Amino acid sequence: xxxxxxxxxxxxxxxxxxxxxxxxxxxxxxxxxxxxxxxxxxxxxxxxxxxxxxxxxxxxxxxxxxxxxxxxxxxxxxxxxxxxxxxxxxxxxxxxxxxxxxxxxxxxxxxxxxxxxxxxxxxxxxxxxxxxxxxxxxxx
Amino acid sequence: xxxxxxxxxxxxxxxxxxxxxxxxxxxxxxxxxxxxxxxxxxxxxxxxxxxxxxxxxxxxxxxxxxxxxxxxxxxxxxxxxxxxxxxxxxxxxxxxxxxxxxxxxxxxxxxxxxxxxxxxxxxxxxxxxxxxxxx
Numbered sequence: 001x002x003x004x005x006x007x008x009x010x011x012x013x014x015x016x017x018x019x020x021x022x023x024x025x026x027x028x029x030x031x032x033x034x035x036x037x038x039x040x041x042x043x044x045x046x047x048x049x050x051x052x053x054x055x056x057x058x059x060x061x062x063x064x065x066x067x068x069x070x071x072x073x074x075x076x077x078x079x080x081x082x083x084x085x086x087x088x089x090x091x092x093x094x095x096x097x098x099x100x101x102x103x104x105x106x107x108x109x110x111x112x113x114x115x116x117x118x119x120x121x122x123x124x125x126x127x128x129x130x131x132x133x134x135x136x137x138x139x140x
Numbered sequence: 141x142x143x144x145x146x147x148x149x150x151x152x153x154x155x156x157x158x159x160x161x162x163x164x165x166x167x168x169x170x171x172x173x174x175x176x177x178x179x180x181x182x183x184x185x186x187x188x189x190x191x192x193x194x195x196x197x198x199x200x201x202x203x204x205x206x207x208x209x210x211x212x213x214x215x216x217x218x219x220x221x222x223x224x225x226x227x228x229x230x231x232x233x234x235x236x237x238x239x240x241x242x243x244x245x246x247x248x249x250x251x252x253x254x255x256x257x258x259x260x261x262x263x264x265x266x267x268x269x270x271x272x273x274x275x
Binding site for chain 1: 155156158159162163165166169170172173175186188189190191192193194197200205240243244245246247248249250251252253256259260261263264265266267268269270271272273
């Protein structure tokens with residue numbers, strides 16, 4: 001009789017997986033709420049390197065286009081005043097004539113930043129690749 | 141006599157693969173999550189037509205310049221000299237750093253100029269002027 005009682009019921013090993021999905025969804029909700037899809041946007045620009053001894057690079061004046069913005073928000077292309085709407089077209093025309101044109105955007109120190117962005121945007125839209133940024137009215 | 145018993149099939153939703161789907165979603169969100177490091181200053185960024193999307197979000201460092209010329213990095217109001225110091229360490233940690241300048245559209249240009257000079261001093265040369273599409 002004792003022989004028969006020794007037969008044990010083998011229990012099947014089971015891992016409870018029913019709550020696994022709950023845990024997973026909890027984590028999902030956490031990551032979903034913390035994710036911010038604030039896609040960063042902007043205008044790319046590479047600043048010129050700062051050197052100990054500033055070397056002078058001579059640029060022929062016909063290869064340089066100066067865009068100047070004064071503190072009243074008026075814009076000048078090589079000392080002649082233009083309207084904001086025409087900046088892009090003018091820059092494009094000049095670039096077509098001379099593809100090596102270097103464009104320097106000089107903004108007055110008290111002029112709102114928005115004007116500089118407008119000029120920079122117009123130059124980018126016109127296809128200008130070689131752009132420099134400067135300030136009028138001194139440092140500090 | 142036979143009693144006809146209808147076999148009612150039990151309704152069952154297969155849940156075994158549910159966790160797989162869930163984990164897949166987790167992995168997706170884990171990889172795309174970039175935790176925000178700083179809150180910044182309230183600024184109205186300008187509009188620009190040629191606005192581009194910046195894809196390398198992990199290389200971005202932000203600088204805020206408010207309307208009254210305050211400069212904020214990592215939620216601290218800092219001076220331009222401090223900007224150089226901070227960005228020198230940042231550029232040492234990540235040489236492909238891109239600095240996003242979030243300046244208010246009405247801030248006088250000299251404040252932006254100061255920050256750009258400070259970045260040049262720190263050799264953090266790749267910048268992005270944060271803008272919104274439009275204009």
